[in-house]
Amino acid sequence: MNSMTDYPVLTIDGPSGSGKGTIAQLMAKELGWHYLDSGAIYRVLAQAAIKHHIEFDDELALAELASELKVVFTIEDDQLIVRLEDEDVSTLIRSEQAGNAASKVAVLPTVRAALLQRQRDFCQSPGLVTDGRDMGTVIFPHAVYKVFLSASAEERAQRRYKQLKEKGIESNLSDLIIEISERDVRDSQRTAAPLRPADDALLLDSTTMGIDAVFERVRAHCSDEL
Numbered sequence: 001m002n003s004m005t006d007y008p009v010l011t012i013d014g015p016s017g018s019g020k021g022t023i024a025q026l027m028a029k030e031l032g033w034h035y036l037d038s039g040a041i042y043r044v045l046a047q048a049a050i051k052h053h054i055e056f057d058d059e060l061a062l063a064e065l066a067s068e069l070k071v072v073f074t075i076e077d078d079q080l081i082v083r084l085e086d087e088d089v090s091t092l093i094r095s096e097q098a099g100n101a102a103s104k105v106a107v108l109p110t111v112r113a114a115l116l117q118r119q120r121d122f123c124q125s126p127g128l129v130t131d132g133r134d135m136g137t138v139i140f141p142h143a144v145y146k147v148f149l150s151a152s153a154e155e156r157a158q159r160r161y162k163q164l165k166e167k168g169i170e171s172n173l174s175d176l177i178i179e180i181s182e183r184d185v186r187d188s189q190r191t192a193a194p195l196r197p198a199d200d201a202l203l204l205d206s207t208t209m210g211i212d213a214v215f216e217r218v219r220a221h222c223s224d225e226l
Contacts, residue, residue, distance in 0.1 A: 008033075008127040010222055011135035014149035015184050015195060016099060017156025019206050019214060023149065024131035025080060026215050027222070031129065036122040037073065037080060038132030038139065039102065041115055043093035044071045044084050046101035051084075056101065059108045066114035091167065096160075096179055103183050106133075107190045133187060136198035145222050148197030149214065151207040153181045 010027060014020045021037060028035035045066055046056070054061045072083045082090045092098065105111055119139050122128055132139070136146035151159075157176040164171045187195040197203055202221050206214050 007123050007125055008145070009123055009140045009143035010127070010129045010145040010147070010218075011140050011143045011198075011201075012129070012131040012147045012149060012218070013133055013136050013195075013197065013201070014131075015133075015151075015156065015187065016180055017160045018149045018151045019159070019211065020131040020147075020149045021080075022211060023147075023214055023218055024129050025075070025078075026211075027218060028129040029075075029078075030219065031127060031222070033127035033129050034122060034124055035073065035075065035080070036119060036128060036130040037082070038119055038130055038135055040073070040080075040082050040093060041069070041071060041119065042102035042106045043098050044082060044089060045069055045111070045115070046098060046105050047089055047093055048084055049105070050101075056104050059110050062105060062108060063110040063114040066111050066118075069115075069118070094163075094167075095169065096164075096171065096176065100179065100183065103186055107186070107192060109192045112192050133195045134193035136201050137196065138193045141198070146198045146201035147204060147218055147221065148201040149204050149206055151205060153177055153184065155207045156180055 012020045012024045025035060048065055048069060049056065049062060052065065054065060070085045074081045080090065081088060082093060116139060122130070130140065136143055154177060157173060157180050160176050161171055161173045204214060204217055
């Protein structure tokens with residue numbers, strides 16, 4: 001059991017497009033635990049900043065907004081629904097533009113501090129599955145189970161391209177590869193909570209693995225809780 005909460009936590013970290021969100025939701029359903037998409041919080045915050053006309057370099061204003069962020073996560077018909085101030089922003093926050101905006105907001109230390117406790121508050125009985133970039137290293141360093149999921153930039157861009165196409169969103173594969181690669185560099189080199197695996201995390205490269213194979217590896221990792 002971790003020392004920060006009374007309930008077990010499974011963290012799944014990794015870069016954008018590695019499949020961590022899909023696996024985390026499957027594990028939350030399998031375990032019957034709560035689910036937190038930490039990346040969505042930053043995307044929602046970026047969207048809230050746009051909505052309230054706050055610039056991305058206004059750290060104090062962003063931190064104040066973060067401390068009062070009205071975001072709700074629900075699973076409906078096996079789909080994650082994200083609501084900002086009672087508005088469904090599930091699709092809006094998944095664009096590449098929203099992702100890049102979230103990455104810029106996430107590098108600000110004061111903003112990260114404002115959202116840290118908010119994320120920890122998601123851990124409730126009987127447990128929590130959460131995915132992101134620093135769940136196992138910063139937010140829940142004493143989590144019972146940790147996974148770091150990766151894949152090549154090319155493979156992740158292909159996955160993202162397919163997702164956007166299925167949603168009717170136009171995109172360019174070459175641009176996606178560049179954007180994902182640039183975000184990898186930015187996230188891994190940032191001063192505040194850089195993207196890296198926790199020392200005690202299970203490392204999985206999903207480049208040539210299907211969802212079922214990854215799920216089974218993670219499930220086995222948590223076998224004593226199932």
